[in-house]
Amino acid sequence: MTRIAVLAALTVLFAPPLAASEKISDQYPQSPLYSKPVEFIPGVYSAIGATAPPTYENTGHNNNLSFIVTGDGVVVINGGAAYVLAEALHEEIKAVTDQPVTLVINENGQGHAMLGNSYWAEQGVPIVAHVDAAEEFEEDAAQILEGMRRYNGDKAAGTTLQGPTETFEDEYIAEMGDFRIEARYLGPAHSPGDIVVWLPKQSLVVSGDMAFHERLLPIFDNTMTADWLETWDNAFEPLGATYVIPGHGHPTNMDQVRRYTKDYLVYVRRKIGEHIEAGGDLTDAYYVDQSPYAHLDAFEELATKNAGRVYEQMEFE
Template identity: 50%
Template sequence: MQDKYLGTKIVMPDILFKDNYVMDLGNRIVEAKYFGYAHEKDDIVLWLPKEKITFAGDMAFYQRMLPIFEITETKKWLEAWEKFEQLGAKIVIPGHGDVTDMEHVRKHTKDYLLHLRKEIGKILETGEGQEKAYLIDQSAFEDLDAFNLLAKLNAGMVFKLMEFEE
C-alpha cells in the first residue's frame, strides 16, 4: 500500500473562509461550508448543490458510534446540525461509515446526541452523580460499531461537559 503514496506531497491549506467558500470547477460547483462547532471546532462540510451530495466529514456518523471528546460541544453540534440538515442532501458521505442518506446519519448522529443530552439532563436535574450517567440505556444504538467501547465513555463525557454548560 505504501507504493500508492510514494511521490505524494503534503500540501498545507492556503485558503481561509468564515462560513462558505465556493469553488467553480468548470462543470461542477463545490461549496465548503462551516456551520459552526460540531464534533470539533473546525468541522467543514463539502456540498455539491446540483447533485445534492455532501461530504459530511465528522459532522455526520453512520454505522459507527461517534466519539465525544473533551473538546466536543454537543449543544453546539446540534445547533450546527440544523444548518447542515437544511442543505437537503440526497446522498451523504459521512466521515465514518458507508455512503448513505440523511435519514440514516440523522439517526446515528443527531438522534444519538439528543438521546444522550436528554438522559444526562435528567440525571443532572436530580443531582445524581456521574456514575449514574454510565448506566443510561443506550441500547437503541447498540448495533453501531464501537458501541461497547464508546457508549459509557460518551455518557460520562457528556455528563462532565453538561455539568458546567452555560
C-alpha cells in the first residue's frame, strides 16, 4: 500500500464520528477496555483511551494501550491502569494473532502505564522501562495503587504492585520480525522517565506523554515546561515521524501533536511571561487567557492548574 493510500484509509478510519470525547463514558461496553484496539498501520494496534480523567466507567483506561505484532512475538506498550485492563488487552491480542507476548514496555512511571504490570508478570513477560520511571513508580507506588482502588472499586481486583523487570538509561532496542523497535529516552518531558517507542522502518513513533492531542495536556509539579520544549525541538521533532500514536488521543501526525503540545506550551509560557512582566501574581495567573484551547477535552479540569504551575516555574527562571 502506498503512503497516499495509507493516509486515505486513515482519514476514513479516524473520521469525526470516531473522534475522542470526554462525554462518552465507554466506547466498548463488552470489554473493560474503553475502546477496541484498531490496526493503525500493518502490525501496529492501539486501544485508544478516554480523554476524560480515570473513572469506574472507563476502568482507568484513559491513555493509549498499544501493541506490535512483529512476526516473532508481540510487544505491548503500556501495562495499563489495572490488572483487568492488561488481561482484556491480552484477550484482544489473542483474537488477532497466536504469537505470544514477549515484551512489555512502560512509557513512564504513572499508574496507567504500570499498574497492569502485575498481570504481565504473571505471564512471565519481561517488562522494560526507563530507570527514572521505575524510580518514580517505586517511590509513589502505594499512593498510585490506592488512588486507582478509589475510583475502580471491584475492578481493582488482582492488581498488585509490580515495577519493570529491566531498566535502561538511553535506549532499549529489540529486533523482532519485520520491526526494529527502539525505546528511547529523549530527555525531560511530561514526567520523569518518559520515553518514546520509535519504529524507524515504519516512520512511526508511539510518543507516550511526549505528545498529546484531543485533550489538554496536564502540567504536573515535576513537569519542567522549558525542558520539555527543548527535548521536543532537539530530539522529538528531528525523528521526522510520519505517524504518531500519542499518549492521549487518536493516532495522528506531527502537525497535530505539535499544535496541541509544543504550541500549547509555548502559548501558556508566553501568556504567563506577559503576566509576570506586568507585575501579576499567582492568584491572577490561574486565569490567563487559554481560550484557543478551550475546545480540548479536560480543559475545565486542567487549564487553571497548568497556568499556576507554569507561573511557579517561570517566576524563578
